Amino acid sequence: MRISKSHTAGVIIDIQEKLFPHMNDRASLEKNTNILIKGMKILKIPFLVTEQYTKGLGFTIPTVQESIEDQSKIEKVAFSCCDSPDFMTHLQSMGKTHVVVAGIEAHVCVLQTVVDLLENGFKVMVVANCVSSRKPLDKEIALRRMEQEGAMLATYESVLFELCRYSGSDQFKSISKLVK
DSSP, X not given: OOOOGGGEEEEEEOOBTTTGGGSTTXXXXXXXXXXXXXXXXXXXXXXXXEEEOHXXXXXXXXXXXXXXXXXXXXXXXXXXXXXXXXXXXXXXXXXXXXXXXXXXXXIIIIHXXXXXXXXXXXXXXXEEEEEEOSSHHHHHHHHHHHHHHTOEEEOHHHHHHHHHOSSSSHHHHHHHHHHO
């Protein structure tokens, strides 16, 4: 499966204030996710941002909020984003067939969302260095399961250059600066 700009949307799942501090390797997660978001914006890839039960888990962390700027967020209480009617309405209205997924926790909300996206006919690319869980084994097993279910795994740099497709453009130059 090769992804292209014209067919791709992104989903950033639940990178929230009260959950994020407990993530394994959270500094890399934060840095990598911000690069992914900025790259998607350069490439004009539409994306959705979710927040799980903000009353208990707080809001999107400040650095990610800064990267998404004025992007609205979809609050949910179900683990799978696909169980939120607002999420599915917004995603389907984009008219995209491929979804790039990042967020937390890999073994709960990300996994369940990926499985449901696949069941709904989307082709899914999970950005492995932009997902995390509290425990490394939970992330590892979740990534294996997502792959077994039919999702593709990649890194943010691989995804951004695949979406960029060609070197020499202004978008390529901007992406190259981002990933250095």
